[in-house]
Amino acid sequence: MAAPGHEAPSRATIFLRGITGRCAVCGKTRLTPKWVSVKFRCDRCDFSIERHEGHFVGAVGMNTIVTFGSILITVIIGAALTAPEIPAVELSIITVAVGLLVSVVFFPISKTLWSAIDLMMVDLEPGEVDPRYDPNVTLDN
Numbered sequence: 612m613a614a615p616g617h618e619a620p621s622r623a624t625i626f627l628r629g630i631t632g633r634c635a636v637c638g639k640t641r642l643t644p645k646w647v648s649v650k651f652r653c654d655r656c657d658f659s660i661e662r663h664e665g666h667f668v669g670a671v672g673m674n675t676i677v678t679f680g681s682i683l684i685t686v687i688i689g690a691a692l693t694a695p696e697i698p699a700v701e702l703s704i705i706t707v708a709v710g711l712l713v714s715v716v717f718f719p720i721s722k723t724l725w726s727a728i729d730l731m732m733v734d735l736e737p738g739e740v741d742p743r744y745d746p747n748v749t750l751d752n
Contacts, residue, residue, distance in 0.1 A: 619746035622731050629727025632720055634658055636730070637744050643719040656744035660726040662733075670725035674717055681713040682706055 620628070620638070628635045632643035634653040642650045642660060652659050661667065689702040735745055 625727045625731050626724075629724040630720060632723045635660075635723070635727035636735070636740050642723050647715055647718055649719045649722050653740075656740045658740045658744075660722060662726070662729060662739070666729065667722060667725065669729065670721040673725055674714060674721040677717050677721070678710055678714040682710045685709045 620636075624638070625635050628638045632641055634640045634642055634656060636658040637653060637656040639655045640650070640653040642653065644650065649660070651661055685706045686702065689705060690697050693702070737745075739745070
């Protein structure tokens with residue numbers, strides 16, 4: 612049987628762990644200890660957030676979607692607040708600043724969130740984490 616207290620987490624729990632920058636498997640290790648840095652392996656359960664080569668194409672895609680979404684929202688709100696005479700230069704500067712800021716700030720979260728989403732879609736492989744944290748492994752007492 613699996614180690615007590617280490618049953619498979621729900622999809623909602625995995626998602627929340629990813630969006631808060633924590634390990635999707637055990638939830639204990641903060642994988643984003645600084646603003647724009649990411650640990651590539653959990654100190655507690657040894658889960659690698661880069662599960663296979665090319666894994667972070669999804670994270671880059673998520674970061675791009677969130678960044679472009681924030682740019683779109685900035686343009687819409689800026690245009691709505693300043694209509695009918697929209698200050699194009701000022702709005703452009705603000706929009707570029709928002710896009711740059713969001714892409715940098717969301718970068719580490721996009722990695723842990725994508726790793727969590729991937730874990731929801733693809734089960735852990737044998738040996739991918741410490742056996743005590745793998746709900747698919749039975750431990751003999």
